[in-house]
Amino acid sequence: xxxxxxxxxxxxxxxxxxxxxxxxxxxxxxxxxxxxxxxxxxxxxxxxxxxxxxxxxxxxxxxxxxxxxxxxxxxxxxxxxxxxxxxxxxxxxxxxxxxxxxxxxxxxxxxxxxxxxxxxxxxxxxxxxxxxxxxxxxxxxxxxxxxxxxxxxxxxxxxxxxxxxxxxxxxxxxxxxxxxxxxxxxxxxxxxxxxxxxxxxxxxxxxxxxxxxxxxxxxxxxxxxxxxxxxxxxxxxxxxxxxxxxxxxxxxxxxxxxxxxxxxxxxxxxxxxxxxxxxxxxxxxxxxxxxxxxxxxxxxxxxxxxxxxxxxxxxxxxxxxxxxxxxxxxxxxxxxxxxxxxxxxxxxxxxxxxxxxxxxxxxxxxxxxxxxxxxxxxxxxxxxxxxxxxxxxxxxxxxxxxxxxxxxxxxxxxxxxx
Numbered sequence: 324x325x326x327x328x329x330x331x332x333x334x335x336x337x338x339x340x341x342x343x344x345x346x347x348x349x350x351x352x353x354x355x356x357x358x359x360x361x362x363x364x365x366x367x368x369x370x371x372x373x374x375x376x377x378x379x380x381x382x383x384x385x386x387x388x389x390x391x392x393x394x395x396x397x398x399x400x401x402x403x404x405x406x407x408x409x410x411x412x413x414x415x416x417x418x419x420x421x422x423x424x425x426x427x428x429x430x431x432x433x434x435x436x437x438x439x440x441x442x443x444x445x446x447x448x449x450x451x452x453x454x455x456x457x458x459x460x461x462x463x464x465x466x467x468x469x470x471x472x473x474x475x476x477x478x479x480x481x482x483x484x485x486x487x488x489x490x491x492x493x494x495x496x497x498x499x500x501x502x503x504x505x506x507x508x509x510x511x512x513x514x515x516x517x518x519x520x521x522x523x524x525x526x527x528x529x530x531x532x533x534x535x536x537x538x539x540x541x542x543x544x545x546x547x548x549x550x551x552x553x554x555x556x557x558x559x560x561x562x563x564x565x566x567x568x569x570x571x572x573x574x575x576x577x578x579x580x581x582x583x584x585x586x587x588x589x590x591x592x593x594x595x596x597x598x599x600x601x602x603x604x605x606x607x608x609x610x611x612x613x614x615x616x617x618x619x620x621x622x623x624x625x626x627x628x629x630x631x632x633x634x635x636x637x638x639x640x641x642x643x644x645x646x647x648x649x650x651x652x653x654x655x656x657x658x659x660x661x662x663x664x665x666x667x668x669x670x671x672x673x674x675x676x677x678x679x680x681x682x683x684x685x686x687x688x689x690x691x692x693x694x695x696x697x698x699x700x701x702x703x704x705x706x707x708x709x710x711x712x713x714x715x716x717x718x719x720x721x722x723x724x725x726x727x728x729x730x731x732x733x734x735x736x737x738x739x740x741x
Contacts, residue, residue, distance in 0.1 A: 331379035331516030332535035363567035379516030380415025380485030415485035455483035474509035580616035607644035
């Protein structure tokens with residue numbers, strides 16, 4: 324019997340996005356979050372006496388700014404070498420051969436699979452065969468599995484691959500392939516990478532995206548970590564997810580239905596933040612506050628938004644390890660003006676039109692062409708994970724609500740409800 328760790332999408336030294344302007348945020352703690360999560364991975368492998376570690380792509384977050392990123396990785400690999408733990412790596416789109424200009428000699432316990440062809444490494448002592456291929460360039464549109472060999476007879480076969488399979492929301496469709504194509508190889512385990520949300524794709528054979536080890540922005544919420552696999556007599560006996568993240572992102576929805584007073588609102592926000600903090604199990608959290616529901620405070624929340632924002636951030640500060648990434652108002656007025664409900668009135672028609680608005684594109688450059696010039700001047704790393712010019716559905720909902728409030732307010736003030 325032996326155990327191995329499967330992790331992916333490390334993105335070493337990638338910055339956490341969304342807290343840069345927060346004056347009281349612990350800058351060093353945030354900046355070093357990914358490294359500390361990787362330290363947890365190394366410690367876990369040593370503590371659990373893993374036979375080897377699989378890293379399924381995007382170990383790095385693009386070309387290193389300097390050699391410190393590479394030196395850090397080499398040092399941690401040295402710790403695993405001292406513990407007798409081997410490491411097997413394929414590069415993905417962020418750390419493809421064409422993306423990394425610097426190089427360091429890795430310790431002899433680290434195997435980086437070739438980007439020119441699929442390779443197989445035999446671990447005779449464990450009766451294991453590991454098959455893998457790295458990315459030659461950032462964009463890989465062909466099915467790499469067609470080059471992977473059939474399973475080695477009598478061995479526990481592992482496929483190490485960075486892929487989007489048949490596609491996953493929010494991820495580029497790189498190295499596309501089907502589950503049937505994976506099954507056709509006859510392997511017992513497919514160690515996948517590229518998708519940042521943990522997913523158990525299949526149990527026959529075991530096919531897993533472990534997700535990334537540390538959430539880096541508000542679109543990567545919840546627990547993050549790696550997968551521990553126990554193998555006995557050539558079969559997977561146990562699969563365990565292990566949380567190793569050091570800071571957690573969360574969307575905290577606060578129900579303000581029937582909330583009448585400021586103190587009650589603040590109390591509901593506090594209780595919601597306390598619940599999120601408890602779910603993080605001792606980790607600091609970065610939170611997007613979303614206030615929802617029909618409340619008498621709706622107008623005041625919008626009119627005195629700066630005051631309310633400071634109040635909410637003050638509550639977060641009092642909880643010590645909570646930082647507010649953003650505050651979104653999605654409340655509704657309690658007791659809308661009577662004319663809004665009058666069927667056929669101009670204001671009623673306007674509200675309905677805004678609520679039903681569904682834009683074919685969410686890319687701001689399609690509506691404001693000048694934004695394309697601005698986009699072309701931004702550093703590439705600002706456009707990889709969370710393109711500021713592309714609206715998510717929740718952004719569209721917020722935008723629709725704000726437009727509705729603005730137009731309704733103007734029409735009511737000007738007596739345009741007829």
